[in-house]
Structure formats: C-alpha cells, structure tokens
Amino acid sequence: MGKNINIDWNELGFDYIKTDFRYISVWKDGSWDDGKLVEDNMLTISEGSPALHYGQQCFEGLKCYRRKDGKIQLFRPDQNAKRLNNSCRRLLMPEIPEEKFISACVQVAKANEEYVAPHGTGATLYIRPFIIGVGDNIGVKPAEEYIFCVFCCPVGPYFKGGVTPVNFMISDYDRAAPYGTGAAKVGGNYAASLLPHENSAKRGFADCIYLDPATHTKIEEVGAANFFGITKDNKFVTPKSPSILPSITKYSLLYIAKEYLGMQVEERDVYIDKIYEFAEAGACGTAAVITPIGGIEYKDKLHVFYSETEVGPVTKKLYDTLYGIQFGDVKAPQGWIIEISSDS
Ligand SMILES: Cc1ncc(COP(=O)(O)O)c(C=O)c1O
Numbered sequence: 001m002g003k004n005i006n007i008d009w010n011e012l013g014f015d016y017i018k019t020d021f022r023y024i025s026v027w028k029d030g031s032w033d034d035g036k037l038v039e040d041n042m043l044t045i046s047e048g049s050p051a052l053h054y055g056q057q058c059f060e061g062l063k064c065y066r067r068k069d070g071k072i073q074l075f076r077p078d079q080n081a082k083r084l085n086n087s088c089r090r091l092l093m094p095e096i097p098e099e100k101f102i103s104a105c106v107q108v109a110k111a112n113e114e115y116v117a118p119h120g121t122g123a124t125l126y127i128r129p130f131i132i133g134v135g136d137n138i139g140v141k142p143a144e145e146y147i148f149c150v151f152c153c154p155v156g157p158y159f160k161g162g163v164t165p166v167n168f169m170i171s172d173y174d175r176a177a178p179y180g181t182g183a184a185k186v187g188g189n190y191a192a193s194l195l196p197h198e199n200s201a202k203r204g205f206a207d208c209i210y211l212d213p214a215t216h217t218k219i220e221e222v223g224a225a226n227f228f229g230i231t232k233d234n235k236f237v238t239p240k241s242p243s244i245l246p247s248i249t250k251y252s253l254l255y256i257a258k259e260y261l262g263m264q265v266e267e268r269d270v271y272i273d274k275i276y277e278f279a280e281a282g283a284c285g286t287a288a289v290i291t292p293i294g295g296i297e298y299k300d301k302l303h304v305f306y307s308e309t310e311v312g313p314v315t316k317k318l319y320d321t322l323y324g325i326q327f328g329d330v331k332a333p334q335g336w337i338i339e340i341s342s343d344s
Contacts, residue, residue: 005114009121012156014287021111022151023104027094032148035104037111043147049134050143055188056133058087061286062248064109064125064152064340066116067328072109074127074338075326077102079248084129087184092142093131101129102338104150110340115154119327122157126286158288163311163319165294167302168222168283170272171196171208175221178214182221182243189245190224197223209296211272212241219270222283225291226250229270229278229305230314237278240267249284249322255333256321261314272298280312281305289326290319 018041025035050056060080066072081101088095105127109116117123129150133143173196175189176182182189200208207223219227219239226247228238236257238250257263275281281293292315294308306312311319324330328337 007154009117009123009156012123012154014155017153019112019115019152021108022149023108025100025104025148027146027148032094032096032100035100035148037107041151043149045132045134045147046136048137049132050137051132051134054140055186056091056093056143057131058084058091058093058184058186059128059130060084060185062105062127063286063326064116064127065327066119068119072113072116072340073328074105074109074340076248076252076336077105077338080129083185083246083248084131087186088131090181090184091186093133094146096131096148105129106338106340108150108152112152115152117154124155125152126155127152163290163292163316165292165308165311166206167295167297167308168207168209168293169200169203169205169297171200171210173210174213175210176213176243178243180243183245185245193224205297206291213243217271217273219272220244222293225283225285227270228253228282228284229275230280230312231277232279234263234314236263236265237270238267239270247285249286249289252322253284253318256318259333260321261317275303278305280315282315289323290315
C-alpha cells in the first residue's frame with residue numbers, strides 16, 4: 001500500500017480496473033468463515049458450480065466517496081446488505097450478516113483508498129459485493145458452498161459535462177416475470193436485458209424502458225435504473241410493483257423530495273398512456289444518481305417531458321441534494337453515511 005497510482009480521474013469510465021485488495025469469505029458446512037483481504041483477483045471454482053449453470057448468484061453495487069476534508073465515506077451500505085440478503089433468500093443462498101457485509105465494504109474501501117478520487121472530480125470508488133454458489137454439482141439444486149467477495153474499481157463521473165437528458169424507448173421484451181426474480185439483484189435479470197438494451201442502442205436510445213410483465217401498461221424499470229416523474233402539480237411519483245428492483249437511490253430521493261424539498265410523494269402505478277401527467281421524469285440509480293429522461297418513445301411517438309437538452313428544475317434540485325449528501329457537502333439524514341477513518 002501507499003504506492004502512488006496514476007489515474008486520470010477525468011478520463012475514467014465505468015470499466016474494470018484491478019485494484020490492490022478484495023475481500024473473500026467462504027460458506028462451508030453451514031457457516032461463513034472469518035473472511036480476509038486478498039491480493040489475487042482470480043477465483044478458482046469447480047466447473048460444476050451452480051453459479052455457472054443455474055445462475056445461483058447475486059450481487060450489489062455501491063460507492064465510496066471522497067469528502068472535501070479528505071475523508072472517505074460509504075452511502076447507506078446497510079441498505080445494500082438488506083437487499084443482498086433479500087436476493088439470497090429468493091435463490092436459497094445463505095445470508096450475510098449485515099455487520100459482516102458492511103465491514104467487508106469498509107475494509108475493501110480502506111485498503112484501496114488510493115483509488116478513491118479527489119473530491120470535486122465526481123469520480124468515485126465503485127464497490128461490487130457478490131455471492132456465488134460453488135462446488136461440485138450437476139443437478140438443479142442449491143450449492144453446498146458459497147463465496148462472498150467484495151471488490152472495487154475506480155469509476156468516472158457519469159456525466160462529464162453536466163447533467164444532461166437522454167431518450168428511452170419502450171421495450172417489447174420483459175426483464176422479469178410477474179412473480180419471478182425482478183425484485184432480486186441476480187445475474188439472470190441482467191443477462192435477459194442485454195438483447196433489449198442492444199436493440200435500443202442500435203436505434204439511438206440510451207436504453208429501454210420495461211413495462212409490467214403481466215399487462216404491459218405500466219412503467220417498471222428504465223434499463224438498470226428506477227423511474228420517477230414529477231407531476232405538473234409538483235408531486236414525486238415512482239412506480240410500485242413486486243417485479244421492480246427496489247433502488248436505494250430511489251428511496252433516498254423519495255425521502256429527500258419529502259423531507260428536504262417539502263414535496264408530496266407517491267409510490268403507485270404509472271401508466272404508460274398517462275405519462276403526460278409528468279412535467280419532468282428521470283431514471284435513478286447508484287451509477288448516475290439521476291439521468292434526466294428527455295423523452296420516451298412509445299408506439300412510434302416520442303413524448304418529450306421537460307426538454308431533450310436541459311435538466312428540469314426539480315430534477316436538478318433532487319440531483320444536487322443527493323449528490324451533495326453522497327460527497328459530504330450536504331447534511332445527511334441520520335444513519336445514511338458510514339465514515340471510513342484510519343481507525344475504522
Ligand atoms: C435493475 C436495476 N434497477 C434499479 C437500480 C438502481 O438501484 P440503486 O439505486 O440501488 O443503485 C439498479 C442498480 O443497482 C438496477 O440494476
């Protein structure tokens with residue numbers, strides 16, 4: 001440790017970059033071992049591992065941010081721990097104690113602190129915890145051994161030249177089945193999204209929007225992000241459905257809209273043929289915080305919300321507040337921030 005790394009923070013995208021340390025813990029004979037930091041970024045697993053064949057794996061994504069005072073901090077890792085455990089229950093995988101999850105993220109961030117960009121660059125350290133079912137197996141059944149790993153990569157700011165809207169198209173594909181795994185962060189959902197994403201990119205859209213799988217009338221997900229709209233009478237509205245991945249960013253924005261901006265908030269059905277009720281719309285998630293939605297193409301027509309080139313005023317306020325909290329410039333609600341100091 002202590003080596004000087006040479007990264008142009010402004011040129012960083014969202015790509016794998018090998019950092020120095022990752023955390024590994026193994027579940028065997030009914031319990032997790034103590035876990036440790038290791039330098040090797042290769043995993044050696046049985047060719048029969050259920051993660052490889054039957055998708056018995058799940059993951060999370062969160063970030064470590066550098067504050068103005070030079071300290072680094074995590075944003076709501078307890079929420080990622082809870083969501084990972086929800087995914088584990090859905091796939092019959094052993095849960096990770098919340099403290100073990102948070103401790104692993106803290107250890108990885110601290111051990112790779114040189115990769116956390118200076119404050120003001122907008123770059124962050126992306127942390128990727130995951131669990132895979134491993135071991136000799138061929139039948140469709142849960143694994144008998146599991147690996148919990150947390151690694152990290154420095155990533156650039158999502159918006160390099162300021163927050164700008166992009167357009168999305170409605171997909172004919174579904175990302176999740178009505179009582180399937182849509183609310184769990186499991187790899188299979190993302191494998192299923194590759195083709196619809198590519199189709200929308202080929203047509204010049206940033207990504208596609210998935211409607212509810214049962215009726216195809218309600219907005220569910222915006223690519224790998226949740227949807228929100230600001231109604232013409234200034235309410236923050238976001239879809240409610242059991243097949244949406246519960247976005248930590250979305251629930252943070254719901255809180256900010258209500259408690260910081262004094263707005264009314266609603267989690268409810270959002271019908272695609274009623275999107276004219278919104279003055280502004282956005283996609284939210286850890287990667288970008290908020291991606292303003294310029295317009296949505298549905299049945300060959302593009303519906304534009306606020307503007308195709310400029311972010312709307314409410315979306316901007318929401319973005320600035322949450323971004324400020326994450327980087328330590330705006331006071332966070334109690335319990336949202338885990339500060340990583342040299343003795344943590
Ligand atoms: C399908 C999907 N929806 C929503 C989100 C946003 O969730 P979060 O705000 O917790 O990053 C993500 C990213 O994790 C995602 O993959």
